[in-house]
Amino acid sequence: MIGNWKMNPSTLGKAVELYMAVRKGLPKKNAVTEVSIAVPFPFLSELSRKNARSPIALCAQDVSFESEGAHTGEVSIAMLKSVGVSAVIAGHSERRAQGESNEEVAKNVHQILKYGLIAIACVGEKSRDMQGDYFGVVETQLRTILKDIKQTYLSRLVIAYEPVWAIGTGKNATAEDVQEMKLFIQKVIAQTVGRQAVAKVRILYGGSVTKENAQELLKAGETDGFLVGGASLRPAEFCQIITIASAYGKI
Numbered sequence: 001m002i003g004n005w006k007m008n009p010s011t012l013g014k015a016v017e018l019y020m021a022v023r024k025g026l027p028k029k030n031a032v033t034e035v036s037i038a039v040p041f042p043f044l045s046e047l048s049r050k051n052a053r054s055p056i057a058l059c060a061q062d063v064s065f066e067s068e069g070a071h072t073g074e075v076s077i078a079m080l081k082s083v084g085v086s087a088v089i090a091g092h093s094e095r096r097a098q099g100e101s102n103e104e105v106a107k108n109v110h111q112i113l114k115y116g117l118i119a120i121a122c123v124g125e126k127s128r129d130m131q132g133d134y135f136g137v138v139e140t141q142l143r144t145i146l147k148d149i150k151q152t153y154l155s156r157l158v159i160a161y162e163p164v165w166a167i168g169t170g171k172n173a174t175a176e177d178v179q180e181m182k183l184f185i186q187k188v189i190a191q192t193v194g195r196q197a198v199a200k201v202r203i204l205y206g207g208s209v210t211k212e213n214a215q216e217l218l219k220a221g222e223t224d225g226f227l228v229g230g231a232s233l234r235p236a237e238f239c240q241i242i243t244i245a246s247a248y249g250k251i
């Protein structure tokens, strides 16, 4: 379960408050659901200090595929690792909208995995059409990411299916949409990396997830978890979604 704070909140003080509220609200008996929060770069160091002995994995929202050097404004994977980050999002649609190509997203994913961190690779169509061409869009994104991927990396690869039309719109994909796309993603994984890879790669859903639709999306959608945007800024709701997931995982 990953909370993506995006470019929020506005100050370090507010970030610490939000983080503490999430930490306090986590279900006490949560043996099954891994929790992560993706916070803006300037807050990582401080939250990492606060995060000692916490079950929350600290996540970054982006990374450069370059390792070091003259890349003004960029942040390297070694830097993130050195401040306690253990997972990184790659290819969020809001980054792709800024011009990140499929090839660049794939390079980011491979850089994250090479350094031993968890990569949350986002895929998803901008809109849906009657002919089902959107499957092709997701397939191209996915195949570019999976090209030449090492088998040993697969258990740290997480695919987040995030249809752009569902992000921040209040219009989540239906459980049927989510289940269908999960099966499709698994088919592409089997075709490109092999059948044995399917069980290793976790597949999340993201796009207007709330405490109201979480249960249905987990159950009928058969998703392995969520990438939660807006609702992750409401700690009580985010923790409630985690509680729903951990209860569901125990069934």
Ligand code: PGA
Pocket: 004, 162, 166, 167, 168, 169, 170, 206, 207, 208, 209, 227, 228, 229, 230, 231
């Ligand atoms: P949302 O965002 O939950 O606010 O729709 C999801 C995301 O962008 O990861």
